[in-house]
Amino acid sequence: MPTASDLLPLEDALARLLAAAPAPPEAEIVPLRQALKRVLAQECRSRWAVPPHDNSAVDGYAVAIADLGKGSLPVRQRIAAGDSPRAHLPGSASRIFTGAAIPAGADAVVMQEQTKLAGENVTLLQAPTAGQNIRPRGQDLPAGGHALDAGTRLRPQELGLLASIGMAELAVHRKLRVAILTTGNELIPPGQSLAPGQIYNTNRFSLLGLLDGLQLDVVDCGDVADTAEATREALRQAAKRADVIITTGGVSVGEEDHVREAIESLGQLELWRLAIKPGKPLAFGHIERTPVLGLPGNPAAVLVTFLMLARPFLLKMQGMKGALTPHPVPLPAHFSVPLAGNRREFMRVLCQQDAEGQAYLEAHPNQSSGMLSSAAWASGLAVIQEGRTLKLGESVPYYSFDELLS
């Protein structure tokens, strides 16, 4: 049994992984529609002001403040969004709709509900102030203004922002090629009948799902038998075909565990055994220049180690800058952890709401790293620090799967 001091704390392991991440892949040009979750390889500036003209925030009447106090005003023009207005006539009102350009000479818009129309004349029921209900030109971005940095991972709102500055295509980093291979003689694919001793390969599917969420190119290297030779050969081939390799299983200490030794014999092992639960025997190294992440075989360990270590590593390799892991939020625990452990524990928990709307966490009664039904039940992970206990009602850091899987 490794002692606590043999186990690397999570932040040290993550710092070492991130420091070892190679430079991101080259840039390629893609249409905006295909850029979701891709990482920008260019800085984006707006060539024009956004919005390009002062425009109305409401449906109503554009007026000149100088005309206030002159009683009702005749309506002299009608301006819908998309129209190019004539200049506003002094002593008049311009009928205007949300998003329409403000005519030169008008300096406020009165909401329709605050007016009274009689025939062609409108009476203002409230005096507007200068600039009221006008969204000024360049409010979102000035001409030449900075929109997004290189290294931004594009969410839907960034795609909309890029559309607003007129970009139809953009430079993003080529999708990282990620080789995956699962190890274990006991594994067969779903769809076949189980012989004695066999189980279905679950890690392959959770891993593929985790990678699909990151917009990467997966090189599926299949399942590898538990022999030193087969493991070495599979890793040698994977290193030629991909930017990074992820394996599951075979990193613990039994004679049937070959991944760690294969990394050592083909390249260098740089990290092994972390103070986390589940996920202790995680291994990391290089074969030639290809990084290899050996995730432990237990299905819940795959999920936790992928989300806490592999995901930020892959995002960094993909070129993303800034926060690579979400910030956990503290929430009260409706469970306790009476015994302190020597590993940081990631517990499968469900976020619930009490009658007052206050969120709290429930823990699944079975935290075995061999089971996934608890992960399917859970909404996220609660973190119990190494060496610490948790009292009922105490706050505990919580990562929602919604964020971790985004």
Ligand SMILES: Nc1nc2c(c(=O)[nH]1)N[C@H]1C(S)=C(S)[C@@H](COP(=O)(O)OP(=O)(O)OC[C@H]3O[C@@H](n4cnc5c(N)ncnc54)[C@H](O)[C@@H]3O)O[C@H]1N2
């Ligand atoms: N003597 C020790 N034994 C173990 C230790 C230890 O410190 N000393 N650590 C335990 C911990 S913690 C973990 S985690 C596991 C990890 O072991 P491996 O990474 O070598 O994984 P395997 O032995 O290959 O498999 C573990 C477990 O998971 C099942 N598995 C593996 N791959 C899949 C898959 N693709 N789909 C479904 N299930 C899979 C496998 O059948 C085993 O039950 O080691 C402990 N042992």
Ligand code: MOO
């Ligand atoms: O690291 Mo393991 O997943 O605790 O059983």
